[in-house]
Amino acid sequence: NAGVTQTPKFQVLKTGQSMTLQCAQDMNHEYMSWYRQDPGMGLRLIHYSVGAGITDQGEVPNGYNVSRSTTEDFPLRLLSAAPSQTSVYFCASSPGRAGAYVIEKLFFGSGTQLSVL
Amino acid sequence: AQKITQTQPGMFVQEKEAVTLDCTYDTSDQSYGLFWYKQPSSGEMIFLIYQGSYDEQNATEGRYSLNFQKARKSANLVISASQLGDSAMYFCAMREMYSGGGADGLTFGKGTHLIIQP
Numbered sequence: 649n650a651g652v653t654q655t656p657k658f659q660v661l662k663t664g665q666s667m668t669l670q671c672a673q674d675m676n677h678e679y680m681s682w683y684r685q686d687p688g689m690g691l692r693l694i695h696y697s698v699g700a701g702i703t704d705q706g707e708v709p710n711g712y713n714v715s716r717s718t719t720e721d722f723p724l725r726l727l728s729a730a731p732s733q734t735s736v737y738f739c740a741s742s743p744g745r746a747g748a749y750v751i752e753k754l755f756f757g758s759g760t761q762l763s764v765l
Numbered sequence: 766a767q768k769i770t771q772t773q774p775g776m777f778v779q780e781k782e783a784v785t786l787d788c789t790y791d792t793s794d795q796s797y798g799l800f801w802y803k804q805p806s807s808g809e810m811i812f813l814i815y816q817g818s819y820d821e822q823n824a825t826e827g828r829y830s831l832n833f834q835k836a837r838k839s840a841n842l843v844i845s846a847s848q849l850g851d852s853a854m855y856f857c858a859m860r861e862m863y864s865g866g867g868a869d870g871l872t873f874g875k876g877t878h879l880i881i882q883p
Contacts, residue, residue: 690856706869740810758808
């Protein structure tokens with residue numbers, strides 16, 4: 649019953665450091681995505697993927713990179729962390745089919761609290 | 766213009782009363798979906814209910830129902846017989862079939878912080 653697993657749960661970085669937030673799902677979902685949640689802002693889409701080898705930008709992609717080499721994993725990379733990237737990050741997935749227009753609920757991971765000093 | 770508007774930043778409700786959380790949306794798509802998620806203080810996002818734009822009946826899931834008024838672009842969440850465990854942030858979200866690129870993602874409102882008082 650793992651669902652969507654995010655690691656780490658908490659992370660503190662210094663400005664300029666790089667790191668990767670990990671996301672894995674065991675539901676064979678085609679669609680995976682990353683959101684950030686800031687106080688008073690709701691959740692905003694960073695990047696998403698509709699299948700292995702296919703990624704695209706969301707609403708707030710600057711400062712983040714993603715790749716999707718397998719169906720299960722969708723890591724989010726911060727290349728040079730900035731204080732503005734202090735946030736809670738959520739990974740989410742849904743069954744989806746690559747290239748198909750479907751509307752489905754998202755299954756969320758438990759989140760990563762990131763602080764950049 | 767915001768695509769999802771939740772006008773109630775916070776609400777206090779007495780236990781066992783019914784609660785209505787407001788959500789209005791803006792889209793030019795004919796095909797879209799509306800979702801409500803609950804986020805308790807522990808932080809996880811819990812799916813509550815879904816309404817498709819072509820669904821004629823209002824969605825219901827246990828104590829949750831969605832009051833869908835398409836012409837008014839309104840998708841209010843109704844919680845019947847509120848419980849202390851309902852205290853949480855509640856987010857309304859929309860996924861557009863075509864304007865959002867189909868596979869894009871959910872657009873979230875800013876949330877309503879609901880507190881149930883004993």
